Amino acid sequence: MLVPLEHVIALSAVIFGIGVVGAVTRRNVIVILMSIELMLNAVNLAFVGFSRAWANPTGQVFVLMVITVAAAEVAVGLGIVLSLFRNRDSVDVEEVSLLKW
Amino acid sequence: MSAGAVLFYVFAGMTILASLGMVLNVRNTVASAMSLVVAMISLGAIYVLLDAYLVAAIQIMVYAGAIVVLFLFVVMLLNLRTDVFPVTRSRLPKLLGIAASGWGLFAFLKLLHGTLPAVSPAPEGFGGFRELGKALFTSYVLPFEATSFLLLAAIVGAVILAKRRID
Numbered sequence: 001m002l003v004p005l006e007h008v009i010a011l012s013a014v015i016f017g018i019g020v021v022g023a024v025t026r027r028n029v030i031v032i033l034m035s036i037e038l039m040l041n042a043v044n045l046a047f048v049g050f051s052r053a054w055a056n057p058t059g060q061v062f063v064l065m066v067i068t069v070a071a072a073e074v075a076v077g078l079g080i081v082l083s084l085f086r087n088r089d090s091v092d093v094e095e096v097s098l099l100k101w
Numbered sequence: 102m103s104a105g106a107v108l109f110y111v112f113a114g115m116t117i118l119a120s121l122g123m124v125l126n127v128r129n130t131v132a133s134a135m136s137l138v139v140a141m142i143s144l145g146a147i148y149v150l151l152d153a154y155l156v157a158a159i160q161i162m163v164y165a166g167a168i169v170v171l172f173l174f175v176v177m178l179l180n181l182r183t184d185v186f187p188v189t190r191s192r193l194p195k196l197l198g199i200a201a202s203g204w205g206l207f208a209f210l211k212l213l214h215g216t217l218p219a220v221s222p223a224p225e226g227f228g229g230f231r232e233l234g235k236a237l238f239t240s241y242v243l244p245f246e247a248t249s250f251l252l253l254a255a256i257v258g259a260v261i262l263a264k265r266r267i268d
Contacts, residue, residue, distance in 0.1 A: 001222075002105040002150055004217070004220075008147075009213060009217065011147075015120055017205075020202060021199055025195050031133055034123060034172060038120050038124075038137070041140070044160075045147065049151060051153065052151045052227075055224055055227060057228065057233050058236065060233055061240075065244060069248075071167065072251055072252055076258045078263075082175065082262065082263045086265070
């Protein structure tokens, strides 16, 4: 392996942290969805790193599953954003507080 | 340090910069999506350096090719030039949250130091189409088939959600 496993996992943690910050602080629904994609990518990187470290392809099979789920999630999420924009004329999450306690 | 290691750190820096650019750009949603493309492609390069060739190809095709195009398509369909929203709450909780998550990340990295085992060299053909395909169609054939139902449900759900009116 080219670099220590530690550095791969550290990179994964940093990207995941950036994704969490984006999902929590941004108010544009589309950017929140992008941040979720970023978090899924960070997890994929950890899977690939561990898969390489133990020379076991199972981790990469999991990555393929995660990519499939991410694609499905984006399709449904953007459908929700479209119908939200049609009803509210906005993509601001603060406008959608119907279920907020 | 070998050339591969240098490339890893270069692409790691590019990934972090691009994801920061995506999250911190509050003016232009299209620019955020383009930063996401850069992050995805750099991650694909890192997968190649980690001997995950099939995953790298699929990363480029599905993420950089399909998912980000879908994002751009929706951004342009909604004609969102800017997304400056009126300020409704104070910035203090946001800054405190970012500080707390930064501290948590630092603590995690400190805990991580020196706990992971040394790495063995990869066997011949690791991460290629043959080995991954064999695993996918023998040990993991049931989850693989279950994804087809997931994708079907996602297609039907997306069509129904995005349709203007259901007759």
